[in-house]
Structures are given as structure tokens and as C-alpha cells.
Amino acid sequence: MREMGAKALKLGIPLGVQLDLTYRCNERCVHCYLDHDDHGEMTTAEIRDLLDQLAAAGVFFLILSGGEIFLRKDLFEIVEYARKLMFSVKLKTNAVMIRKAKAKRIAALGVESVQISVYSHRAEVHDAITKLPGSFRRTIEGARLLKSNGVRVSFANVLMKHNAGDYPEVQALAAELGVGYNVDATITPMMDGDRSILDLNIAPAALEQVFHNSTLVGNAEEFCAPPSGPLAQADALDTLPCSAGHTACYVSPYGDVYPCVQFPLPSGNVRKTRFLDIWQHSPQLKEVRAITMADLQGCSSCTHGSSCSRCPGLAYMEGNMRGPSTQDCEKSFARTGVPSANLLRKQAATARQEPASGAGTPSPLSAKHTVIWMAAQS
Amino acid sequence: MNANRYIARAADVAARMIGGEMMIMSGADSSLYSLNETASILWQAADGVTPLAQIVERHICADYAVDPATALRDAEELAQDLARHGILLLADAPVPDATLRDTVPPARESP
Ligand code: SF4
Numbered sequence: 001m002r003e004m005g006a007k008a009l010k011l012g013i014p015l016g017v018q019l020d021l022t023y024r025c026n027e028r029c030v031h032c033y034l035d036h037d038d039h040g041e042m043t044t045a046e047i048r049d050l051l052d053q054l055a056a057a058g059v060f061f062l063i064l065s066g067g068e069i070f071l072r073k074d075l076f077e078i079v080e081y082a083r084k085l086m087f088s089v090k091l092k093t094n095a096v097m098i099r100k101a102k103a104k105r106i107a108a109l110g111v112e113s114v115q116i117s118v119y120s121h122r123a124e125v126h127d128a129i130t131k132l133p134g135s136f137r138r139t140i141e142g143a144r145l146l147k148s149n150g151v152r153v154s155f156a157n158v159l160m161k162h163n164a165g166d167y168p169e170v171q172a173l174a175a176e177l178g179v180g181y182n183v184d185a186t187i188t189p190m191m192d193g194d195r196s197i198l199d200l201n202i203a204p205a206a207l208e209q210v211f212h213n214s215t216l217v218g219n220a221e222e223f224c225a226p227p228s229g230p231l232a233q234a235d236a237l238d239t240l241p242c243s244a245g246h247t248a249c250y251v252s253p254y255g256d257v258y259p260c261v262q263f264p265l266p267s268g269n270v271r272k273t274r275f276l277d278i279w280q281h282s283p284q285l286k287e288v289r290a291i292t293m294a295d296l297q298g299c300s301s302c303t304h305g306s307s308c309s310r311c312p313g314l315a316y317m318e319g320n321m322r323g324p325s326t327q328d329c330e331k332s333f334a335r336t337g338v339p340s341a342n343l344l345r346k347q348a349a350t351a352r353q354e355p356a357s358g359a360g361t362p363s364p365l366s367a368k369h370t371v372i373w374m375a376a377q378s
Numbered sequence: 379m380n381a382n383r384y385i386a387r388a389a390d391v392a393a394r395m396i397g398g399e400m401m402i403m404s405g406a407d408s409s410l411y412s413l414n415e416t417a418s419i420l421w422q423a424a425d426g427v428t429p430l431a432q433i434v435e436r437h438i439c440a441d442y443a444v445d446p447a448t449a450l451r452d453a454e455e456l457a458q459d460l461a462r463h464g465i466l467l468l469a470d471a472p473v474p475d476a477t478l479r480d481t482v483p484p485a486r487e488s489p
């Protein structure tokens with residue numbers, strides 16, 4: 001897989017694309033970053049044409065997501081066409097609408113895997129997050145049906161204040177059903193930049209527990225090891241921040257192309273320009289590609305530089321794609337107990353703005369928008 | 379050796395030509411395979427209805443100046459190997475359903 005990625009990078013091939021088919025949804029999750037209105041989704045014909053273009057551009061991994069993808073009446077036509085073009089197709093869904101016939105059809109289409117959002121093992125907690133009564137029961141039933149039809153299933157368990165302590169039981173439920181499990185403590189800002197939902201992030205103590213749980217992070221000792229200093233200058237010149245815009249990108253239901261679903265830098269629209277032209281010639285994607293770790297203001301000299309999972313998309317949403325992502329600074333602090341210079345600066349600024357909020361210097365972990373972490377994200 | 383054998387791409391694989399190499403992901407266990415040039419030619423021609431002998435004659439013998447009997451024997455060995463990995467079907471009769479998938483579009487590369 002690594003070799004394939006290296007080859008794609010060398011040849012300039014977009015190996016993986018996430019295509020959101022709709023932002024409409026039958027749930028109204030409290031932490032969702034999307035506006036659920038339909039502002040003119042691509043038609044079936046437009047999506048088929050786009051899939052042809054993606055295949056010709058060399059895309060191998062196709063993630064179909066939303067919104068809730070099963071709200072599109074043409075979903076199976078789209079998946080069938082994608083499989084005919086031999087993409088490795090992964091579906092992301094809440095599984096509420098999956099019943100016997102749909103599960104069978106997904107299995108027959110040779111879909112690589114289905115990722116299902118599950119928030120708690122307690123129906124009342126899950127349903128309070130999705131705001132859809134009965135959703136837990138239906139979601140679990142959908143997962144069981146997929147599994148019994150031989151489909152690879154995994155649970156995506158986003159953590160927030162409402163469900164912070166439930167993940168061991170969700171993990172156990174996944175094991176009982178024989179499906180995969182990923183925890184994700186990433187509550188990201190809304191697509192329009194609204195950061196209010198970040199208040200839902202779990203408390204620092206809960207996050208630290210997650211970080212020190214080897215069943216979630218792999219080797220916790222290694223994961224939480226003290227920072228090993230900035231990247232060496234030679235490595236910093238060669239090292240790319242992440243796959244966004246290099247071997248992967250994101251396409252919205254309206255045909256807008258971005259470097260990543262979490263990096264809302266408008267880079268073109270497939271309704272106006274062929275996908276490959278956008279991929280190869282968009283000034284925005286070229287700019288993203290030109291950035292190496294050595295160019296990152298603050299991060300290139302940061303003590304966490306060689307181990308931080310800095311997300312350029314989150315940095316962009318903070319106002320500077322070459323700058324630090326404070327959410328990742330918080331993450332690095334929670335892993336290691338060592339604050340970055342950027343985090344200390346932010347803390348000082350917050351303290352100046354909120355003189356009445358308490359005496360003394362606040363702990364970096366008391367930051368308003370606490371730590372973000374994404375487990376098992378390749 | 380049966381000259382009337384047929385080869386068809388397995389229905390649950392993912393595949394794409396990347397940089398002149400056919401990359402295939404098995405549907406059974408997500409293992410990744412990369413095929414060399416001649417194996418890629420066989421794979422792309424594996425429509426389930428054209429006899430293997432005909433594929434070899436048309437696509438291998440013509441382009442690689444190799445004797446047909448040797449080419450067919452090698453092709454059958456290769457097909458058996460791919461079949462063992464679950465990414466190709468090898469049958470004594472046509473497998474018409476496999477025609478659902480046309481040839482895999484090649485990846486264009488950046489200039
Ligand atoms: S680090 Fe951020 S921008 Fe890069 S791929 Fe991950 S989510 Fe996307």
C-alpha cells in the first residue's frame with residue numbers, strides 16, 4: 001500500500017477521492033459540520049461522468065459519503081457504476097435505512113467496506129446525539145444485516161461530551177458483532193467556519209484516558225512519548241504535511257473540489273472544469289503541493305515537529321494553512337504534557353481576553369476547544 | 379492442457395492501471411497485487427467469453443514474438459496463480475456475467 005502511495009505521489013495521481021453525494025441527512029447530529037439543505041446536488045448523469053473522469057485520472061479508492069447517502073434514490077446506480085469502473089468503494093452511512101434487500105445488494109456489488117457512525121451502546125445517548133428517535137436500534141440492525149451478508153463493517157465512534165465514557169462498551173459491541181472499531185475525538189468546525197460546535201469536545205481528563213488506552217492507540221507508551229524535537233532540516237524539506245492535494249482530494253455534492261473534506265480551500269468545480277484539469281492545474285492545489293514541513297511557520301521549529309499530526313485543513317480553517325493548527329497543538333499537549341509555543345501564546349491571549357475567568361495562568365488543557373484526535377486514521 | 383479455457387476478472391476486486399502497472403485489490407481480504415505488463419494484458423482481456431487461447435494469440439503472440447504453445451502454457455499457469463489469489467476466474471466454459479465490466483480505464487499520468 002505504501003509503495004502504491006509513493007508511486008501515485010511521484011506520478012501525480014489522485015489515488016483516493018472522497019465524494020459526498022448529498023449533504024441531506026435523516027439525522028441531525030449535534031456535532032455535524034454540514035448544512036443539510038440541498039443547494040443543487042449533481043445529477044446521476046453528472047456523477048457518472050465524474051466517475052468516468054476519476055477512473056481515467058487513476059483514482060483507486062473511492063469513498064462515497066454524505067450527509068446520508070441512502071437518501072439519494074440513485075445510490076445503487078452510482079455504486080454499481082463505480083464498481084463497474086472497478087473502484088475500491090467504501091461507503092459511509094448511519095445505516096438507518098439499510099434493510100435486508102439493501103444489505104444483500106451492497107454485498108453483491110463487492111463494496112470494500114461500510115463505515116457506520118455509532119455514538120453509544122445506550123440507545124438513549126445515541127438517539128440524543130442523532131436527534132432521531134429509534135436510530136440506535138435501526139443502525140445496529142443495519143450493521144448486523146450487512147455483517148450477516150458478508151460485508152466488512154466498521155463502527156466510527158465520534159467522542160463528544162454526551163458520550164465521552166461510552167467508548168469501551170461501543171468497542172465491546174463492535175467486537176460482539178464482529179465488526180471493526182475506530183474512535184474519533186475530532187469535532188471539526190462547520191464547513192462555513194463556525195467553531196461553536198468545538199465546545200462539544202470531550203474533557204481533557206477523558207481525552208487523556210483515550211490517549212493512554214492501548215486498545216485504541218496501539219502502543220500507548222510510544223504514542224504518548226515525550227516530544228522528540230523538530231524535524232531535521234533535510235527531512236523537513238522533503239516531508240509533506242499529508243495526502244491532501246497530493247494523492248487525495250474531496251468533491252462536494254455540488255461538484256466543488258477541495259484538497260480534503262477537512263480542508264475547505266475551493267480549488268475548482270467539476271461542473272465547469274474537467275476533474276483532471278483541476279487536479280493538475282488548479283492554483284490552489286498547486287499552492288498546497290508546494291508546502292513542505294520546512295515552510296510551516298511555528299511548526300518547523302516546534303518541539304513536537306517530528307511527531308505532531310498537524311492537519312493543514314484545520315490550520316487553514318484557523319486562517320493560515322502554513323501555520324499551526326491549535327487543535328493539534330492541544331492534541332500534542334494531551335499526548336505528552338508539553339505545550340507548544342503556539343499553545344502557550346493562544347493561552348496567554350485567551351487569558352488576556354478573559355481576565356475574569358480565573359486566577360493565574362490556565363493549564364493548556366483548559367483551552368476552550370480541547371483536544372482533537374483521530375485514531376486509526378491512515 | 380485444455381485450449382478452450384476462459385478467464386474472467388473476479389467480480390469483487392478493485393483494479394486500476396497506475397504507471398503502467400495493473401494494481402488489483404482482492405475483495406476477499408483486501409490484499410494488493412501488482413501485475414507486470416503481460417499479466418496486465420491477460421487481465422484486461424479477461425472478459426469471460428474470449429477463449430484464453432485466442433487472447434494469447436491476439437495479445438501476446440502478436441506483440442511478443444513467442445511460440446503459441448509456450449505462450450499458452452505460461453498464460454494458463456499465470457491464470458491459475460491469479461485464480462488461487464481469488465482475483466481471476468478460470469473456467470472450462472464462458473463466464474458471460476464477467477462482461478458486465480468493460481476494460482479498466484488506464485490512469486493518465488501527470489505531464
Ligand atoms: S491531515 Fe487534515 S487535511 Fe490532511 S488528510 Fe488528514 S484531515 Fe485531511
Ligand code: SF4
Pocket residue numbers: 298299300302303304305308309310323324325326328329330332340341342
Ligand atoms: S501544530 Fe502545534 S504542536 Fe503541532 S507542530 Fe505545529 S506548533 Fe507544534
